[in-house]
């Protein structure tokens with residue numbers, strides 16, 4: 357039996373148009389700037405620790421804030437950076 361049509365997954369994306377060889381974009385951890393940034397925020401009053409290069413400063417801030425205000429709930433915010441580059445080695449981000 358003949359199958360007609362093209363499976364959606366096999367259709368080229370718009371970035372393939374006009375190129376003989378598809379360009380490969382890769383996403384990698386960006387180590388050119390800062391590394392992982394950690395911040396803590398109080399879930400009661402939304403006061404924050406500010407950004408820090410390590411998690412220790414924000415953790416100390418949480419304890420001090422709890423002692424000072426009685427607020428005990430905190431949100432930890434971790435930010436890391438990625439950079440996309442064209443025709444890379446084809447590595448992909450594994451999601452850590």
Ligand SMILES: [Zn+2]
Pocket residue numbers: 398399400401402403421425427
């Ligand atoms: Zn608070």
